[in-house]
Amino acid sequence: MAKISIDLKEGKVAKDADVIIGIDLGTTNSLVAVIEDGTPVAIKDKNGKNTLVPSIIHFKSERDILVGTDAKEKLISDPENTIYSVKRLMGKSYNDIESVEQYFGYKIIDEDNDSLVKIRVNDKFYSPIELSGMILQALKLRIESSIGKPVSKAVITVPAYFNDAQRQATRDAGKLAGLDVLRIVNEPTAASLAYGIGIDQEVPQKIAVYDLGGGTFDISILQIQDGIFEVLSTNGDTFLGGDDIDRAIIDYWIEINNLDPNALKEDKNLSQEIRLLAELAKKEVSSTGKAFKKQIKFINCQISPERLEILIQPIIDKTLKACQQAMKDAKLEKSEIDHIVVVGGSTRIPLVKDSVSNFFGKRVHDKLNPDEVVALGAAVQADILAGNQKDILLLDITPLSLGIETVGGLMDTIIPRNSKVPSKAGRQYTTSVDGQKNLKVSVFQGERDLVEHNRKLGEFILKGIPPMPAGIPKIEIHFILNADGILKVKASELRSKVEQEIEIRSQYGLSEEEMAMMLLDSIQHAESDMSARALLEARNEGNAIIHSSEKFIEQNLEILTEEEIKSIREQVEKLQTAVDGTDKDLINQRMDELNEFTAPIAHRAMDHTIANSLKGKKI
């Protein structure tokens, strides 16, 4: 039975404040943290040992599902039914992951290439959202048994570059686990919060968050000012991390033992055993600074600290190159960075830490456990939301422009790239055809001038516009990007008050590389895009004039001479030919000619209309 506490002094029933938990839903490991006596703590397993929950799910049967450490053990014995790295699949279509499919040991399937991926286990199909939901449920259970009461509210972290679809998928996973996700927070923002950076300072602080985990690397440059976090830039590599160091060690052992790499690959158990030993060697050598030596069967597995550094260096160099780019994108000099926070297990390696520190010319914040720092920061954010700390806003930026398709397939940007989030913007449009009752609103993300080169996020139809001549309806399109980076699009016809609204859940997500590709593409094609846009705009205008000229003739048959009608038709025909061609200057010239010719006739027509309407009226 639930206990009710009574505040004896006030004589009131005291409401037990809801616990809001912070969750780091990671690619390799996940954690849950909460504020205890004012300090964030990561929750350990029931044996009081580990805070990390491996993000791994094992299906013994449809009902017998293991999550975490127990599931990790099945990676070798039952790889087909053991699912890992689900985070890489969140909000992705089969097309998005095709090139890396071999990386996964389980079956990823698609119904058609554009739909979201599913994972097949025996005869059942699971979406990455359901699977992430299972991990979140395990974390929820862990904390509930630790604090002895149910929890239902959470803050979950995601990489700064996650797009709408991936954020929405994370939110949905929370829902499936019975959690009300109050906020989706960027991982680097959480890491900074864990160190309390900038919270009580008026002076703006610039922060670099360097996150080198097992399989991914991220660098984010943040700014915090007046309690507002802003992501200035992000960069990284979704396939770079501690696993690459392990692989380099294995390659080194293959070399010194003169082994056939293919023969090793074929013996699954042996190769797995060597992989685990390589990871152990890496951890031991990097924490003790002493050489490692072991033997597996006939294989000599040894490595010196000097050799390990040689193997690690190229990986560090790659990360520093990404840091360089992130600094360039943030338009900052290294000396302007006030704080460097390191995140991820691989930053325990002294050479990594020292290299980052040398790169920025400043000591790194490394007091907190690099595996826990994101979850701890999520707990701090949860505490802020619970009203236990002074209010701190979190502000991010949208990495790609958001807009809609207009006539001729043009992209009309409504929220430009790098806009701060949350953000709201709107614009008025009208119809292009007389009596148009429906208007299709197609939402795109990207930097190119033509929507065909951008990513479609979704579409809807504004129905029931009362029939009006083209150009008369006033259609307002509003984009509302909330604090989680999820987009709501609203269309309303102002005269009739017809309204329609959707929340955009894009069909598939973009990886960081794809995002970079799209930006690069837009720069490379800027010139050709601009001329394509100019041609399309000229065509649109030309078509509108052709349409109104026909209407003009129809409505003014009384006052037009045969000659005039013939001349207008000839000119319209010439304009039509130009519109069908690809010379925008010719289209503009033909439009000018037609306008010049029709202007005096239009005046005459107007006088006639006025005269008619005044006939018989008393003034």
Ligand code: AMP
């Ligand atoms: P994460 O994805 O943040 O959990 O990071 C896991 C990665 O950190 C794995 O590649 C681990 O092998 C690596 N790691 C953990 N501890 C150490 C250590 N002491 N030295 C080197 N690498 C480590």
